[in-house]
Amino acid sequence: xxxxTQSPRHKVTETGTPxxxxxxxxxNHRYMYWYRQDPGxxxxxxxxxxxxxxxxxxxxxxxxSVSRSxxxxxxxxxxxxxxxxxxxxxxxxxxxxxxxEQYFGPGTRxxxx
Amino acid sequence: xxxxEQNSGPLSVPEGAIxxxxxxxxxxxxxxxxxxxxxxxxxxxxxxxxxSNGDKEDGRFTAQLNKASQYVSLLIRDSQPSDSATYLCAVxxxxxxxxxxxxxxxxxxx
Numbered sequence: 001x002x003x004x005t006q007s008p009r010h011k012v013t014e015t016g017t018p019x020x021x022x023x024x025x026x027x028n029h030r031y032m033y034w035y036r037q038d039p040g041x042x043x044x045x046x047x048x049x050x051x052x053x054x055x056x057x058x059x060x061x062x063x064x065s066v067s068r069s070x071x072x073x074x075x076x077x078x079x080x081x082x083x084x085x086x087x088x089x090x091x092x093x094x095x096x097x098x099x100x101e102q103y104f105g106p107g108t109r110x111x112x113x
Numbered sequence: 114x115x116x117x118e119q120n121s122g123p124l125s126v127p128e129g130a131i132x133x134x135x136x137x138x139x140x141x142x143x144x145x146x147x148x149x150x151x152x153x154x155x156x157x158x159x160x161x162x163x164x165s166n167g168d169k170e171d172g173r174f175t176a177q178l179n180k181a182s183q184y185v186s187l188l189i190r191d192s193q194p195s196d197s198a199t200y201l202c203a204v205x206x207x208x209x210x211x212x213x214x215x216x217x218x219x220x221x222x223x
Contacts, residue, residue, distance in 0.1 A: 043157070107155075
């Protein structure tokens with residue numbers, strides 16, 4: 001998985017609780033992405049980062065925030081989890097912009113009850 | 114709304130035959146096109162990228178791009194049971210948006 005880890009790999013949480021997912025890379029790539037994947041919707045971009053402390057919104061950013069304080073770590077936070085955020089979350093990295101030559105982490109399966 | 118369309122399948126192909134996967138996109142200004150393979154329960158894996166009209170071959174895989182028709186395809190020759198997976202088409206659009214299709218499930222019949 002190109003030196004990308006995600007933690008936790010599985011999580012069950014209750015509606016209304018905060019949740020933070022972590023993506024860690026050892027490739028020193030500048031760009032990092034968070035996606036969610038749901039049946040019938042495919043992969044959808046939540047947020048991305050183009051450098052330390054530089055982030056931007058993707059297609060489905062409502063209810064999510066991100067932070068990147070170090071090149072290697074990109075955190076995704078659900079401030080108050082809802083059942084609609086039950087999904088599989090993938091982190092991805094790429095060396096440069098304007099490319100989809102992205103490398104994905106193993107994913108985190110999140111269930112909000 | 115920019116879109117990437119794929120037939121969801123499943124597409125069933127006999128072992129040893131050619132599997133043909135198709136993708137259309139709505140943004141005529143898109144410049145970069147990619148195919149990812151995703152096994153069930155696993156993360157997507159990049160298998161092909163193509164940037165200009167024509168064919169690009171890599172082993173048993175050939176990507177074809179026709180920008181005039183806004184059409185991208187992936188051919189898999191000598192299909193193997195290990196090729197059974199979902200194939201995602203992805204496009205980098207003219208407004209720097211990343212758009213994935215919903216994927217085509219491919220089943221190679223032994």
